[in-house]
Amino acid sequence: MDQTLQKALDQLDQASAAVRLAVQNLANAPGGAEAAGDTAHALSGGTIDPFVFRFAIFVLAIFVGYYVVWSVTPALHTPLMAVTNAISSVIVVGALLAVGIAASGIAAGFGFVALMLVSVNIFGGFLVTQRMLAMYKKKDK
Amino acid sequence: MNANFASFLYLVSGVLFIMALRGLSHPTTSRQGNLYGMIGMGIAITTTLALATPSAGRFGLIVLGLAIGGGVGAVTARRIAMTSMPQLVAAFHSLVGLAAVMVAAAAIYAPESFGIGTAGDIHAQALIEMSLGVAIGAITFTGSVIAFLKLDGRMSGKPITIGGRHFINAALGIALIVLIVLLVTSESKLIFWLIVAASLVLGILLIIPIGGADMPVVVSMLNSYSGWAAAALGFTLGNLALIITGALVGSSGAILSYIMCKGMNRSFISVILGGFGGETTAAADDGIERTVKQGSADDAAYLMMNAQKVIIVPGYGMAVAQAQHALREMADKLKANGVDVKYAIHPVAGRMPGHMNVLLAEANVPYDEVFELEDINSEFAQADVAYVIGANDVTNPSARDDKSSPIYGMPILDVDKARTCLFVKRSLGSGYAGIDNTLFYKDGTMMLLGDAKKMTEEIVKAMDH
Numbered sequence: 001m002d003q004t005l006q007k008a009l010d011q012l013d014q015a016s017a018a019v020r021l022a023v024q025n026l027a028n029a030p031g032g033a034e035a036a037g038d039t040a041h042a043l044s045g046g047t048i049d050p051f052v053f054r055f056a057i058f059v060l061a062i063f064v065g066y067y068v069v070w071s072v073t074p075a076l077h078t079p080l081m082a083v084t085n086a087i088s089s090v091i092v093v094g095a096l097l098a099v100g101i102a103a104s105g106i107a108a109g110f111g112f113v114a115l116m117l118v119s120v121n122i123f124g125g126f127l128v129t130q131r132m133l134a135m136y137k138k139k140d141k
Numbered sequence: 142m143n144a145n146f147a148s149f150l151y152l153v154s155g156v157l158f159i160m161a162l163r164g165l166s167h168p169t170t171s172r173q174g175n176l177y178g179m180i181g182m183g184i185a186i187t188t189t190l191a192l193a194t195p196s197a198g199r200f201g202l203i204v205l206g207l208a209i210g211g212g213v214g215a216v217t218a219r220r221i222a223m224t225s226m227p228q229l230v231a232a233f234h235s236l237v238g239l240a241a242v243m244v245a246a247a248a249i250y251a252p253e254s255f256g257i258g259t260a261g262d263i264h265a266q267a268l269i270e271m272s273l274g275v276a277i278g279a280i281t282f283t284g285s286v287i288a289f290l291k292l293d294g295r296m297s298g299k300p301i302t303i304g305g306r307h308f309i310n311a312a313l314g315i316a317l318i319v320l321i322v323l324l325v326t327s328e329s330k331l332i333f334w335l336i337v338a339a340s341l342v343l344g345i346l347l348i349i350p351i352g353g354a355d356m357p358v359v360v361s362m363l364n365s366y367s368g369w370a371a372a373a374l375g376f377t378l379g380n381l382a383l384i385i386t387g388a389l390v391g392s393s394g395a396i397l398s399y400i401m402c403k404g405m406n407r408s409f410i411s412v413i414l415g416g417f418g419g420e421t422t423a424a425a426d427d428g429i430e431r432t433v434k435q436g437s438a439d440d441a442a443y444l445m446m447n448a449q450k451v452i453i454v455p456g457y458g459m460a461v462a463q464a465q466h467a468l469r470e471m472a473d474k475l476k477a478n479g480v481d482v483k484y485a486i487h488p489v490a491g492r493m494p495g496h497m498n499v500l501l502a503e504a505n506v507p508y509d510e511v512f513e514l515e516d517i518n519s520e521f522a523q524a525d526v527a528y529v530i531g532a533n534d535v536t537n538p539s540a541r542d543d544k545s546s547p548i549y550g551m552p553i554l555d556v557d558k559a560r561t562c563l564f565v566k567r568s569l570g571s572g573y574a575g576i577d578n579t580l581f582y583k584d585g586t587m588m589l590l591g592d593a594k595k596m597t598e599e600i601v602k603a604m605d606h
């Protein structure tokens with residue numbers, strides 16, 4: 001805990017040093033304004049490849065999935081599989097792009113096949129889940 | 142539409158998918174959850190259409206594709222028998238896998254439309270993500286087809302083992318890595334299709350050696366794979382909804398596989414390597430004469446009607462015989478007579494996670510009468526009758542008591558602790574593991590030999606006398 005805090009403080013020091021440097025640059029050099037912009041950009045994560053952000057979302061979503069799925073009651077594991085199947089057909093966005101705007105006819109063809117396949121899943125998956133869930137009833141009192 | 146706003150909407154649909162899974166924590170919230178899922182999907186589709194703004198002709202094509210697929214899906218969902226749910230889920234997984242391959246193919250033939258570079262100059266990173274997506278997608282496709290054929294009984298549930306298959310699989314795996322490196326350096330379409338071909342073969346080889354009774358693990362695992370394939374393509378397309386969903390589905394399938402493996406006390410690796418778990422084989426004959434007490438439907442009816450507490454243990458045999466409705470009728474009769482009736486479900490009962498729960502729900506069994514192993518196991522000692530219908534290995538006391546048994550350590554339902562155990566079974570064969578069930582020879586066990594459904598119906602009739 002102490003170490004993490006120390007690390008965070010160190011980073012804060014570095015960051016403020018960088019800003020100070022940038023401000024000095026700004027004051028001294030004619031091209032200083034751009035340099036300051038670049039430094040600030042780097043500090044706010046602007047030069048980081050978008051992949052890193054996507055990967056961060058991916059990793060966090062795995063954790064969300066982990067906790068959410070453990071809280072699913074075992075009685076509903078079959079509907080869980082059916083509904084995860086239905087939502088994984090969100091791959092339809094790729095198929096839509098291919099059919100919608102691909103310049104190459106072959107690509108649009110592949111997209112069309114993909115679109116048909118996932119449509120089966122989208123409609124079939126959600127409807128069969130709904131059908132299953134409608135059967136789970138409580139004891140009549 | 143502004144790309145930033147679109148990303149925001151994709152995030153919203155991702156969050157709605159999380160809420161769809163969250164809803165499944167309880168039956169009462171689950172229907173609401175499913176609705177969130179549908180809304181999320183609707184948002185993702187509408188956003189993509191608004192972003193891409195296809196021409197009228199292309200838009201017509203999209204509607205056509207949605208209508209054909211959607212029609213087939215809707216009809217299937219309406220008509221499918223609940224007992225066929227494992228096959229259906231396997232079939233659906235195969236579609237996601239194949240769709241992932243098709244989307245990746247479209248992306249490599251028209252990279253401009255996907256914003257991943259131009260033909261001949263696709264970003265290396267996109268190529269890596271895409272090839273991972275296509276490889277996992279193709280494995281999911283053929284693997285799920287094999288799982289479907291096995292579950293649907295169109296292919297024997299026996300493990301098919303090829304000599305040196307581990308070597309072949311390893312070689313294919315290495316070949317895949319080499320091909321992916323080649324694809325990144327050359328961007329050749331031929332190599333892309335070689336990756337597809339190698340993965341398709343690998344998918345078949347991975348699943349054929351796995352026996353029918355290990356299918357719960359396989360189906361969950363393929364569920365997980367379809368998620369990872371979607372996530373990999375989500376990176377290629379830079380689509381948040383796809384990345385989030387892929388991660389959710391991937392971890393969901395992985396957790397289910399883990400739960401199933403734990404229910405069988407087997408390691409994930411040993412299941413995946415296969416060669417275990419064919420269908421029923423003849424009981425091992427060790428030359429020792431053992432007596433089995435057989436009973437009739439009348440005996441069973443008498444015992445249960447005079448009991449205070451009956452626990453019903455359903456298994457895959459109930460699904461095969463479609464005995465769930467007859468079973469519910471029997472439970473109704475008992476309840477009308479003041480008997481306390483509960484259901485006990487083993488985690489690996491049936492051919493997919495939660496298989497028994499769905500069938501009981503279909504037969505209108507209230508979900509608050511159905512209990513999981515850890516919640517009910519201590520109650521068998523107070524039960525007068527345990528009615529085992531279509532389950533076998535999950536009740537075998539050897540798993541608890543006999544260290545030399547191949548299934549030693551697997552959690553079982555303690556049906557032998559009930560005063561009487563009524564065991565419905567077609568013949569005195571052993572279960573899928575090919576292990577003799579010592580429960581049959583215990584004093585408190587009465588075997589009811591016959592078809593699960595017919596026997597239960599006869600008991601119901603006998604109860605009227």
